Amino acid sequence: MPFLCLQRVCRVPLFSCLWWLGLVLSATVARPQEKPSTISLDVDATTISRKILSARESFPVASPSAHTLDLVYPKWIPGNHAPTGPIADLVNLRFAADGKNVAWARDPVDIFRFHVMVPAGTSSLVADFSLVGAYAPGNDFAPGNTSTPVQGDVNWDQLVLYPADTIADQVTVSASIRLPDQWSFATALPHPSQQGGTIRFDPVSLTTLIDSPLMCGSIMREFDITPKGVSQRHLLDLFEKSPEGLNLPPERIAAFRNLVSETGALFRSRHYASYHFLVEAQGETSDGLEHHQSSDEQVPELGMVSPPFSAEAGNLLAHEMIHSWNGKFRRPAGLATTDYQQAMVGDMLWVYEGLTSYWAEVLGARSGLETRAQVKDRLALYQAEMDTRTGRGWRNLQDVSRSAQVLYSAGQPWSILRRSTDFYREGPLLWLQVDSILREKSKGARSLDTFAAEFFGPPDGVVTVKPYTYEDLVAALNHVATYDWNSLFQGDLLATRPTPVSPGLEAAGWTVIYTDEPNQAAVDAESVSQQADLSTSIGLVIDQDGTIVDVAPDSAAGRAGLAPAMKLMGVNHRVYSADLFRQAIVNAETTPQAIDLLTLTDGYYGEFPVDYHQGLRSPHLARIPGKPDLLTTTLQPRRTD
Numbered sequence: 001m002p003f004l005c006l007q008r009v010c011r012v013p014l015f016s017c018l019w020w021l022g023l024v025l026s027a028t029v030a031r032p033q034e035k036p037s038t039i040s041l042d043v044d045a046t047t048i049s050r051k052i053l054s055a056r057e058s059f060p061v062a063s064p065s066a067h068t069l070d071l072v073y074p075k076w077i078p079g080n081h082a083p084t085g086p087i088a089d090l091v092n093l094r095f096a097a098d099g100k101n102v103a104w105a106r107d108p109v110d111i112f113r114f115h116v117m118v119p120a121g122t123s124s125l126v127a128d129f130s131l132v133g134a135y136a137p138g139n140d141f142a143p144g145n146t147s148t149p150v151q152g153d154v155n156w157d158q159l160v161l162y163p164a165d166t167i168a169d170q171v172t173v174s175a176s177i178r179l180p181d182q183w184s185f186a187t188a189l190p191h192p193s194q195q196g197g198t199i200r201f202d203p204v205s206l207t208t209l210i211d212s213p214l215m216c217g218s219i220m221r222e223f224d225i226t227p228k229g230v231s232q233r234h235l236l237d238l239f240e241k242s243p244e245g246l247n248l249p250p251e252r253i254a255a256f257r258n259l260v261s262e263t264g265a266l267f268r269s270r271h272y273a274s275y276h277f278l279v280e281a282q283g284e285t286s287d288g289l290e291h292h293q294s295s296d297e298q299v300p301e302l303g304m305v306s307p308p309f310s311a312e313a314g315n316l317l318a319h320e321m322i323h324s325w326n327g328k329f330r331r332p333a334g335l336a337t338t339d340y341q342q343a344m345v346g347d348m349l350w351v352y353e354g355l356t357s358y359w360a361e362v363l364g365a366r367s368g369l370e371t372r373a374q375v376k377d378r379l380a381l382y383q384a385e386m387d388t389r390t391g392r393g394w395r396n397l398q399d400v401s402r403s404a405q406v407l408y409s410a411g412q413p414w415s416i417l418r419r420s421t422d423f424y425r426e427g428p429l430l431w432l433q434v435d436s437i438l439r440e441k442s443k444g445a446r447s448l449d450t451f452a453a454e455f456f457g458p459p460d461g462v463v464t465v466k467p468y469t470y471e472d473l474v475a476a477l478n479h480v481a482t483y484d485w486n487s488l489f490q491g492d493l494l495a496t497r498p499t500p501v502s503p504g505l506e507a508a509g510w511t512v513i514y515t516d517e518p519n520q521a522a523v524d525a526e527s528v529s530q531q532a533d534l535s536t537s538i539g540l541v542i543d544q545d546g547t548i549v550d551v552a553p554d555s556a557a558g559r560a561g562l563a564p565a566m567k568l569m570g571v572n573h574r575v576y577s578a579d580l581f582r583q584a585i586v587n588a589e590t591t592p593q594a595i596d597l598l599t600l601t602d603g604y605y606g607e608f609p610v611d612y613h614q615g616l617r618s619p620h621l622a623r624i625p626g627k628p629d630l631l632t633t634t635l636q637p638r639r640t641d
């Protein structure tokens with residue numbers, strides 16, 4: 001519209017206004033966006049330990065007249081389900097046409113888009129830029145520049161510009177990377193050839209490049225975990241901070257090999273030529289991003305070898321690998337965008353993430369990465385978490401899925417009321433219900449395993465995306481067993497839940513009870529997070545320095561007026577510690593006196609008597625007498641090798 005166009009020009013600085021005016025006058029021919037044959041991308045990662053990477057990109061252009069070339073920086077990153085492209089960290093951007101600097105301007109509305117002036121007769125346009133620091137602290141979902149002096153993780157989406165309005169599959173990129181001396185690397189990119197410290201790759205589509213991160217480091221070990229009889233190679237590439245972290249026990253290596261076998265038994269196909277688990281052990285928390293032919297994971301230092309981190313790492317690796325089928329090959333239509341600028345629709349994340357989380361539990365147990373008891377503890381924890389989610393009273397799982405693009409970075413405070421990315425917690429319980437219904441309806445002959453082989457099956461060995469809709473999903477389930485799946489999903493997804501319910505566990509023959517006995521999965525999670533999670537008892541989650549990070553509004557602590565960001569200073573007139581607080585909760589079971597808490601907030605002390613006398617309530621699964629135990633049946637191994 002002319003009005004919008006005028007407003008757009010006036011919002012850019014004077015220099016840009018004049019440049020734009022000149023550009024409008026000089027560009028006599030309106031031309032479609034150029035589709036360069038092959039983009040050349042050379043990354044210098046020799047400074048990765050300083051958390052700075054540099055890139056040079058060449059775009060062949062052949063134009064007799066001056067024009068603008070619009071280049072874009074990836075904004076919506078697959079697997080992040082959000083516009084998390086780290087545009088603020090793209091620095092030192094310069095363009096040159098046949099060796100001479102040329103002007104450029106960022107689009108005033110879409111700041112991921114750059115208008116570059118290409119003079120008449122230009123044959124080659126070169127972009128130089130750097131990426132600093134990558135992801136901002138606090139965005140703990142996406143792996144970013146997690147480099148240390150001995151390791152690094154290169155995500156190509158952070159290091160590439162590409163022509164606007166093009167389909168990523170149709171853009172070809174010839175990439176190379178220079179690494180620090182003596183560093184090893186691993187990636188799913190095909191045919192690397194190394195000369196000195198530079199590795200060159202065969203040209204691939206932009207889609208494949210961005211789907212194939214590269215991990216590198218000086219302390220590395222590669223484990224071949226290909227099961228006998230499987231034609232695709234499966235490698236576990238571990239980049240550690242400490243050499244002792246590379247010493248995976250033989251039984252752990254065998255469990256990862258079992259995981260590969262179990263994925264074959266479940267899906268009956270593989271949508272990759274080979275698969276790499278790319279694991280960087282360096283941080284304090286676990287994080288992962290899925291790809292077609294590799295994972296990209298960060299785990300704590302020594303995280304693959306020392307409990308409790310190794311149990312969580314096993315679950316994480318299983319989760320990301322399952323995404324190769326559920327998320328990469330079969331993808332909800334709203335997430336199957338053709339470039340990285342188009343907004344994604346997260347409505348079906350309760351399938352993409354929820355079903356993946358369910359199968360991560362199931363295959364974790366089937367492969368031996370986790371014991372059945374660990375998986376049951378975790379399911380009890382998921383149910384308990386959902387039971388305390390006050391936010392389920394105003395917001396359903398569908399709304400949570402649709403809001404994922406902001407919930408990942410919403411932070412922990414008030415998440416019990418706000419809700420978080422709960423499809424990772426509520427999803428497994430929903431899919432356990434689906435699995436149990438399938439088993440019950442077919443008298444054990446069919447299950448979600450049947451659905452997995454039908455929905456995520458052939459073609460084998462081909463990397464491709466096959467989008468699906470909600471209707472496709474319902475039809476596929478009906479093909480396994482006829483049932484009113486639509487009513488089930490609409491009831492679960494659209495209903496708000498003011499009261500605790502656990503239809504998933506109950507369908508599988510189990511329920512949740514609360515006792516004084518610790519839940520081992522919760523203990524492990526607290527070891528990793530360094531937080532005291534008392535949300536199922538007094539109603540608080542507390543950081544290791546005593547700061548309240550979340551409160552259940554309808555718990556005793558919530559009713560007493562406690563809130564996130566308050567720092568606990570004292571418990572019953574003694575200096576606060578987590579152990580002392582736990583003991584005070586236990587002692588209060590046998591006394592009518594309230595627990596006195598002293599807080600410090602914004603420079604003010606506060607006193608809060610909390611009237612709570614039910615002790616440390618930890619969730620556990622308990623059998624429902626007389627109902628078949630479908631959960632234990634589901635967790636049985638299926639591999640035959």
Ligand SMILES: [Zn+2]
Pocket residue numbers: 290319320323352353356
């Ligand atoms: Zn996931």
